[in-house]
Amino acid sequence: xxxxxxxxxxxxxxxxxxxxxxxxxxxxxxxxxxxxxxxxxxxxxxxxxxxxxxxxxxxxxxxxxxxxxxxxxxxxxxxxxxxxxxxxxxxxxxxxxxxxxxxxxxxxxxxxxxxxxxxxxxxxxxxxxxxxxxxxxxxxxxxxxxxxxxxxxxxxxxxxxxxxxxxxxxxxxxxxxxxxxxxxxxxxxxxx
Amino acid sequence: xxxxxxxxxxxxxxxxxxxxxxxxxxxxxxxxxxxxxxxxxxxxxxxxxxxxxxxxxxxxxxxxxxxxxxxxxxxxxxxxxxxxxxxxxxxxxxxxxxxxxxxxxxxxxxxxxxxxxxxxxxxxxxxxxxxxxxxxxxxxxxxxxxxxxxxxxxxxxxxxxxxxxxxxxxxxxxxxxxxxxxxxxxxxxxxx
DNA sequence: CGCCCAAGTCAACAGCTGTTGGCTAATCTC
DNA sequence: GAGATTAGCCAACAGCTGTTGACTTGGGCG
Numbered sequence: 419x420x421x422x423x424x425x426x427x428x429x430x431x432x433x434x435x436x437x438x439x440x441x442x443x444x445x446x447x448x449x450x451x452x453x454x455x456x457x458x459x460x461x462x463x464x465x466x467x468x469x470x471x472x473x474x475x476x477x478x479x480x481x482x483x484x485x486x487x488x489x490x491x492x493x494x495x496x497x498x499x500x501x502x503x504x505x506x507x508x509x510x511x512x513x514x515x516x517x518x519x520x521x522x523x524x525x526x527x528x529x530x531x532x533x534x535x536x537x538x539x540x541x542x543x544x545x546x547x548x549x550x551x552x553x554x555x556x557x558x559x560x561x562x563x564x565x566x567x568x569x570x571x572x573x574x575x576x577x578x579x580x581x582x583x584x585x586x587x588x589x590x591x592x593x594x595x596x597x598x599x600x601x602x603x604x605x606x607x608x609x610x
Numbered sequence: 611x612x613x614x615x616x617x618x619x620x621x622x623x624x625x626x627x628x629x630x631x632x633x634x635x636x637x638x639x640x641x642x643x644x645x646x647x648x649x650x651x652x653x654x655x656x657x658x659x660x661x662x663x664x665x666x667x668x669x670x671x672x673x674x675x676x677x678x679x680x681x682x683x684x685x686x687x688x689x690x691x692x693x694x695x696x697x698x699x700x701x702x703x704x705x706x707x708x709x710x711x712x713x714x715x716x717x718x719x720x721x722x723x724x725x726x727x728x729x730x731x732x733x734x735x736x737x738x739x740x741x742x743x744x745x746x747x748x749x750x751x752x753x754x755x756x757x758x759x760x761x762x763x764x765x766x767x768x769x770x771x772x773x774x775x776x777x778x779x780x781x782x783x784x785x786x787x788x789x790x791x792x793x794x795x796x797x798x799x800x801x802x
Numbered sequence: 803c804g805c806c807c808a809a810g811t812c813a814a815c816a817g818c819t820g821t822t823g824g825c826t827a828a829t830c831t832c
Numbered sequence: 833g834a835g836a837t838t839a840g841c842c843a844a845c846a847g848c849t850g851t852t853g854a855c856t857t858g859g860g861c862g
Contacts, residue, residue, distance in 0.1 A: 560776040575763055
């Protein structure tokens with residue numbers, strides 16, 4: 419066949435990872451079973467162990483993602499809030515859909531390792547961008563990043579996980595209209 | 611002994627419920643085992659079944675709670691936001707501590723029944739209060755309630771579940787200072 | 803006292819879990 | 833082509849899970 423051994427290996431590895439992302443996002447860490455992931459990927463459960471070592475290893479691989487935040491120092495300072503909200507919506511609802519955030523959100527609530535991973539992502543990815551965007555006031559930068567996290571993760575929680583209908587029904591423009599000024603304030607308002 | 615039979619029954623029932631609340635809040639629905647709850651309550655696992663029928667029944671009893679929202683129509687309209695934020699903080703951090711919200715938050719992410727229960731609580735308890743507090747504009751009342759939920763549940767998620775350090779480090783006054791105006795806006799800003 | 807009901811215990815069930823080791827067969831390397 | 837390497841499958845393990853039923857104990861009440 420045209421399939422080399424290496425190519426075949428990479429393909430099944432990718433299939434496992436995709437199935438794992440969907441399962442973890444839908445069911446969380448505990449309820450996701452290796453057997454179910456393997457069934458979705460149409461391979462044997464033992465293959466998951468071969469490729470990822472353990473369930474934790476599989477989760478770490480599935481939940482490792484990049485917020486891909488843009489450089490906010492190039493955005494006009496009065497459009498920062500709208501830009502951030504718009505970026506997150508694109509990240510979560512664009513094509514191709516990346517379930518990683520939902521994976522973490524659904525698992526971090528009940529799994530210490532997942533919570534730690536979430537902390538690390540926001541510390542390493544969100545905090546520096548916020549620091550670069552806002553007033554040059556290092557002590558408050560971490561606080562500002564934390565506040566942004568409360569609103570954006572709260573949105574993700576209500577919209578994608580809890581599926582509260584008034585929040586699900588908001589269209590993109592409405593979300594930007596309502597949350598944009600909030601994020602703007604968290605980023606730029608003097609700490610008083 | 612001084613213990614009547616009825617009194618003893620009520621006491622063990624309460625002990626089971628308290629142990630269940632702590633376990634569910636700490637570990638979520640899936641990782642909480644009936645055996646662990648029974649051990650905490652110092653009784654036999656089968657007693658849990660006797661009193662609550664099933665694990666789901668136990669969860670429903672542990673997660674059934676009252677937001678105890680005050681009547682916002684008596685609060686000066688420019689203090690609405692601060693009053694709401696302050697109320698939630700008191701509810702979550704006051705004495706005696708009520709773990710119910712954490713129970714739901716930790717479980718709703720991975721359990722459809724818990725998510726439904728969360729939806730119901732916000733529909734039945736938060737939405738009407740928001741409707742009574744804001745402008746008399748029924749179509750937007752549900753939206754306003756949803757927006758309030760995104761910010762307040764996001765706060766709870768980051769502060770109590772994920773334990774993001776910048777959010778945990780905020781004291782009460784700082785939380786009110788930052789979130790108060792946000793909630794105020796969600797409650798009263800014209801929908802334009 | 804003597805009956806009765808309910809609180810509580812004990813042991814077991816059937817099922818599912820993550821994980822392991824041995825096996826086959828197909829591919830790569832020389 | 834011979835031999836090593838590796839993807840993949842199968843069967844099994846030890847442990848834990850929610851749940852059940854039979855059994856024992858002790859208070860409530862006539």
